[in-house]
Amino acid sequence: MKNKSFEPKILGFLCNWCCYAAADSAGIARFQYPPNIRVVRVMCTGRIDPLFIVEAFSAGADGVFVGG
Amino acid sequence: MSVDGNAGNFIAGVRCIPRYVDEKLCTACGTCTSYCPVTIKDQFNDGLSLTKAIHIDYQQAIPAANVVNADFCLFLTRRECKQCERVCLANAIDFKQQPQVIDINVGAIILSPGFGRIDKKVLCKYGYGISPDVMTGMEFERITSASGPFMGKIVRPSDGRHPERIAFFQCIGSRDLPSGNGYCSSVCCMYAIKEALVAKDHAPDIDIAIFYMDMRTQGKEFDYTRIRAREKGIRFIRSRVGGVHAKDKIFEVFYVNEQGEHIREDFDMIVLPEGLESPKDAKLLAGAACIDLNKYDFCMTSSYAPLEANRSGIFVAGAFQGPKDVPESVTDASGAAALVSELLCKARDTQVKARIYPEEKEIEKELRIGVFICSCGSNIGGVVDVPAVAGYAAGLENVVAVDTNLYSCAQNTQEAITEKIKVNGLNRVVVAACSPRTHEPLFQETLKNAGLNRSLFEMANIRDHCSWVHVNTPEEATEKSKDLVRMAVAKASLLQPMREQEIPVIPKALVIGSGISGMTAALSIARQGFECYLVEKSHKLGGNIKRLRYLITGDDPGRIFTELESDVRSNPLIHVYENAVIDNITGYIGNFATTLQMPEHSEMLEHGVVVIATGGMPYEPKQYLYGKSKQVVTQLELEEMIAGGKGLENVHDIVMIQCVGSRGEDLSYCSKVCCSQAIKNALKILEYNPAANITILYRDIRTYGFDEDYYQLAREKGVTFIRFEKDYPPEVTEKDGFINVDVFDRILGAKLSIKPDLIILSVGITPAPAQDLAKMLKIPLTRDGFFLEAHPKLRPVEFSVEGIYLCGAAHSPKPVSESIAQAKAAAGKACVPLTRGFVAVEPIVSSVDMDACIGCRICESLCPYAAIRMIKAGKRKKAETISASCKGCGICASHCPAMAISMAGFTNEQILSQIHAFGE
Numbered sequence: 001m002k003n004k005s006f007e008p009k010i011l012g013f014l015c016n017w018c019c020y021a022a023a024d025s026a027g028i029a030r031f032q033y034p035p036n037i038r039v040v041r042v043m044c045t046g047r048i049d050p051l052f053i054v055e056a057f058s059a060g061a062d063g064v065f066v067g068g
Numbered sequence: 069m070s071v072d073g074n075a076g077n078f079i080a081g082v083r084c085i086p087r088y089v090d091e092k093l094c095t096a097c098g099t100c101t102s103y104c105p106v107t108i109k110d111q112f113n114d115g116l117s118l119t120k121a122i123h124i125d126y127q128q129a130i131p132a133a134n135v136v137n138a139d140f141c142l143f144l145t146r147r148e149c150k151q152c153e154r155v156c157l158a159n160a161i162d163f164k165q166q167p168q169v170i171d172i173n174v175g176a177i178i179l180s181p182g183f184g185r186i187d188k189k190v191l192c193k194y195g196y197g198i199s200p201d202v203m204t205g206m207e208f209e210r211i212t213s214a215s216g217p218f219m220g221k222i223v224r225p226s227d228g229r230h231p232e233r234i235a236f237f238q239c240i241g242s243r244d245l246p247s248g249n250g251y252c253s254s255v256c257c258m259y260a261i262k263e264a265l266v267a268k269d270h271a272p273d274i275d276i277a278i279f280y281m282d283m284r285t286q287g288k289e290f291d292y293t294r295i296r297a298r299e300k301g302i303r304f305i306r307s308r309v310g311g312v313h314a315k316d317k318i319f320e321v322f323y324v325n326e327q328g329e330h331i332r333e334d335f336d337m338i339v340l341p342e343g344l345e346s347p348k349d350a351k352l353l354a355g356a357a358c359i360d361l362n363k364y365d366f367c368m369t370s371s372y373a374p375l376e377a378n379r380s381g382i383f384v385a386g387a388f389q390g391p392k393d394v395p396e397s398v399t400d401a402s403g404a405a406a407l408v409s410e411l412l413c414k415a416r417d418t419q420v421k422a423r424i425y426p427e428e429k430e431i432e433k434e435l436r437i438g439v440f441i442c443s444c445g446s447n448i449g450g451v452v453d454v455p456a457v458a459g460y461a462a463g464l465e466n467v468v469a470v471d472t473n474l475y476s477c478a479q480n481t482q483e484a485i486t487e488k489i490k491v492n493g494l495n496r497v498v499v500a501a502c503s504p505r506t507h508e509p510l511f512q513e514t515l516k517n518a519g520l521n522r523s524l525f526e527m528a529n530i531r532d533h534c535s536w537v538h539v540n541t542p543e544e545a546t547e548k549s550k551d552l553v554r555m556a557v558a559k560a561s562l563l564q565p566m567r568e569q570e571i572p573v574i575p576k577a578l579v580i581g582s583g584i585s586g587m588t589a590a591l592s593i594a595r596q597g598f599e600c601y602l603v604e605k606s607h608k609l610g611g612n613i614k615r616l617r618y619l620i621t622g623d624d625p626g627r628i629f630t631e632l633e634s635d636v637r638s639n640p641l642i643h644v645y646e647n648a649v650i651d652n653i654t655g656y657i658g659n660f661a662t663t664l665q666m667p668e669h670s671e672m673l674e675h676g677v678v679v680i681a682t683g684g685m686p687y688e689p690k691q692y693l694y695g696k697s698k699q700v701v702t703q704l705e706l707e708e709m710i711a712g713g714k715g716l717e718n719v720h721d722i723v724m725i726q727c728v729g730s731r732g733e734d735l736s737y738c739s740k741v742c743c744s745q746a747i748k749n750a751l752k753i754l755e756y757n758p759a760a761n762i763t764i765l766y767r768d769i770r771t772y773g774f775d776e777d778y779y780q781l782a783r784e785k786g787v788t789f790i791r792f793e794k795d796y797p798p799e800v801t802e803k804d805g806f807i808n809v810d811v812f813d814r815i816l817g818a819k820l821s822i823k824p825d826l827i828i829l830s831v832g833i834t835p836a837p838a839q840d841l842a843k844m845l846k847i848p849l850t851r852d853g854f855f856l857e858a859h860p861k862l863r864p865v866e867f868s869v870e871g872i873y874l875c876g877a878a879h880s881p882k883p884v885s886e887s888i889a890q891a892k893a894a895a896g897k898a899c900v901p902l903t904r905g906f907v908a909v910e911p912i913v914s915s916v917d918m919d920a921c922i923g924c925r926i927c928e929s930l931c932p933y934a935a936i937r938m939i940k941a942g943k944r945k946k947a948e949t950i951s952a953s954c955k956g957c958g959i960c961a962s963h964c965p966a967m968a969i970s971m972a973g974f975t976n977e978q979i980l981s982q983i984h985a986f987g988e
Contacts, residue, residue, distance in 0.1 A: 009986075011983065016505065023533050024503045024506075024532040025128075025215075027503075027537050028532065028536070030536055032538070032539060035534075035537075035544035035545055035548050038551050040979060040982045040986075042958065042974060043912060043955075043971075043974060044957030046930075046957050046959030046962060047971060047979075048962055049961070049962040050962075051976075051980075052979055055980055055983045055984070056983050059983050059984055061986070
């Protein structure tokens with residue numbers, strides 16, 4: 001078996017106005033970061049119902065990132 | 069280059085310098101930059117880093133397109149290379165472009181060329197040039213920036229080492245007559261403090277000393293930042309530095325402290341927060357526009373028309389009018405726009421063409437999703453395996469068409485997408501490309517052109533969030549792209565067409581308060597063509613301006629008031645209500661209803677917007693024997709005495725005391741106007757009685773901007789300035805009918821006793837009581853009781869609640885000219901919804917399911933935009949969204965215990981579908 005280190009699956013909820021924009025800027029600046037995150041855009045982190053976070057873990061996320 | 073014609077019909081000759089890149093075709097991918105062989109200094113980073121001859125100025129540059137520096141480009145200088153032209157996949161490079169002069173026919177002109185930089189010769193006096201570690205404030209600003217040359221790390225450019233001791237020298241090229249700039253640049257104290265705080269945040273162990281003459285943090289809330297800086301250990305040293313010697317990368321700084329001791333201190337880095345110079349081409353611009361400049365080459369304006377150059381139809385905004393900070397610049401810009409709108413009001417909408425879209429088609433039940441995957445030249449395709457992602461997308465449920473594009477945003481691709489939608493009968497569209505923040509509107513437009521509702525669109529960001537940031541892991545990037553496309557398709561399956569709402573606006577404004585700000589705002593709104601209710605609680609218009617007898621600039625406030633009042637009263641669109649108190653205001657942007665209470669009756673007014681100009685009032689002193697001794701008066705009372713020619717006959721020795729009530733006495737803020745007011749009155753007294761002996765006791769003299777000239781003049785005319793510390797204020801006593809002032813002079817190191825004939829108190833400004841109004845309109849106040857704007861820098865006259873605007877002393881204490889500029893700005897902003905006639909509601913607003921709502925009011929209390937109201941539904945009260953005010957943040961939805969609130973475009977089901985698709 002191939003010896004592969006643990007790679008977490010992370011789901012991110014990003015506020016359209018700040019963190020999503022910051023992630024865009026990170027791209028423009030070509031900042032390199034690990035490819036483990038998948039992004040759900042929301043119009044404000046205030047939109048995030050605790051249910052979403054629970055659902056994310058239940059769907060198989062190893063971590064949830066809230067950026068706002 | 070030239071401005072011909074008159075206000076309302078100018079021909080402006082403009083010289084356009086070629087970019088050598090077609091900005092419509094350029095996608096800012098950066099390939100040209102990476103191939104360009106010519107390395108040059110990056111101007112945006114003030115030469116601290118390198119870029120190429122073809123480059124994009126900075127990440128947020130608008131337009132987002134590259135530009136060729138013609139001085140360095142090998143082709144333009146030596147007819148060689150053209151590497152960029154060969155590698156550009158978008159064919160955007162165009163070396164055929166030529167400089168051209170174009171004539172633009174316009175009705176009005178706004179001059180906003182910004183400020184210039186202080187001459188390097190002036191900087192050299194303070195050690196600039198002896199080492200790269202002596203830098204300007206602008207250079208240091210770039211160093212502290214995360215997108216700067218060292219990615220935000222505080223290092224010395226000479227050796228990349230972390231400095232342990234940084235000195236800031238204030239008043240570089242300002243308040244410096246030998247350099248030609250007698251004025252104060254207004255912003256440097258504050259920006260030095262900001263930079264020092266940022267440096268401290270990055271590296272808390274840095275020792276920072278700021279050498280200054282007067283700490284001029286007179287802006288709204290600025291003194292709190294100064295105090296915070298002091299608490300963080302930043303040292304403030306009141307001294308002009310005598311000299312700097314460089315010795316083994318260490319700078320020996322020599323200065324004399326307030327006690328008169330000669331001190332040498334060593335630093336590793338020196339920052340020179342340079343002042344603001346008039347723009348380099350000021351004379352050229354003034355010549356072309358036929359306007360006058362002041363003696364420092366800034367645009368000549370007057371106190372009562374601060375945004376108008378002396379040629380009708382030409383306006384000015386920002387630092388070209390005088391050195392100023394961001395909030396004032398933004399305010400000026402809105403104010404200048406209001407003046408243009410006043411001038412061109414009759415021509416409004418005469419040159420607008422409405423765009424016509426095909427009729428929206430009905431959406432069938434069957435889902436037919438189309439997925440378009442963009443390569444973005446090689447930006448995505450160079451990392452992500454685009455064909456593999458396309459193949460993957462084709463296998464997803466309900467996807468009936470997949471295509472790949474070289475540039476999805478290109479005009480021809482838009483047409484191809486439109487065609488594909490029609491041919492395949494698509495009813496949902498997913499584009500996997502760049503950011504919806506920049507490109508969603510473009511693709512939504514394409515949907516509309518194809519007869520689809522624009523809400524049936526979703527994006528997957530596989531460039532900014534994927535290919536660009538995972539360059540070294542292409543396989544993982546491809547997998548991530550597949551996941552992002554799958555999540556987007558899952559959400560797209562649940563998208564529904566959404567109605568575009570337009571809520572009508574009552575084309576009238578309510579202005580509360582009739583001081584100089586309220587009257588100016590009302591008049592501007594009326595001149596822009598809208599009816600305006602001007603409400604004054606006292607029996608007469610005018611507010612505090614009536615108590616001013618003259619301005620420091622020599623302008624006559626009485627004349628300003630009389631002209632303004634007669635203009636207001638004679639304008640048929642303005643309805644004046646005196647002796648009127650606001651009993652209640654309800655409603656939202658476009659539809660407010662206000663009940664006015666007057667002595668005899670009450671009246672209900674309906675209006676679309678509200679301008680708050682409730683003003684301020686003089687602080688009423690209890691200290692320094694005010695009210696107890698006739699020899700103690702305020703500056704305003706003194707002005708009346710001077711104007712009336714009474715009460716000063718036997719007055720020879722005068723003491724003025726600054727900061728009475730302000731800056732940590734009863735009021736914790738600086739009242740901004742009192743220093744200039746004291747100097748104005750001192751100069752006026754000396755006009756009548758040149759032998760008068762005037763002493764001003766102060767903490768910092770804050771005659772910012774061009775008022776500094778008057779401070780200088782007062783010193784020349786023999787006014788004595790003695791500084792005191794907050795903890796050692798002057799003591800005023802009375803004995804046998806004589807008053808006495810004791811003050812500790814720090815320079816002499818001794819207590820001085822003065823027996824003046826008159827003591828003048830420079831009292832601060834307090835806000836008019838505002839709690840009731842704030843509560844009615846659901847808008848916030850600062851800790852000091854002034855109204856708190858939506859954003860202190862970028863939205864200085866608006867609130868987070870839409871349709872309400874702010875100006876004058878209700879915002880913060882300010883002089884007449886700034887009040888007028890701000891009133892124009894508030895009027896300009898207020899006329900935006902009035903002019904449009906409706907509020908266009910983005911379809912992403914919240915909606916409440918009345919049956920499920922339990923009326924708990926949690927959403928109402930949490931909504932930051934006052935966009936939820938409680939309405940009667942049967943026996944109970946239930947929540948309802950005011951679509952016109954809703955910003956779609958979704959705080960209500962996530963807090964609703966009954967899950968009764970749905971966010972259009974971000975429903976629970978849609979977000980959950982993305983989460984579940986993530987897990988697949």
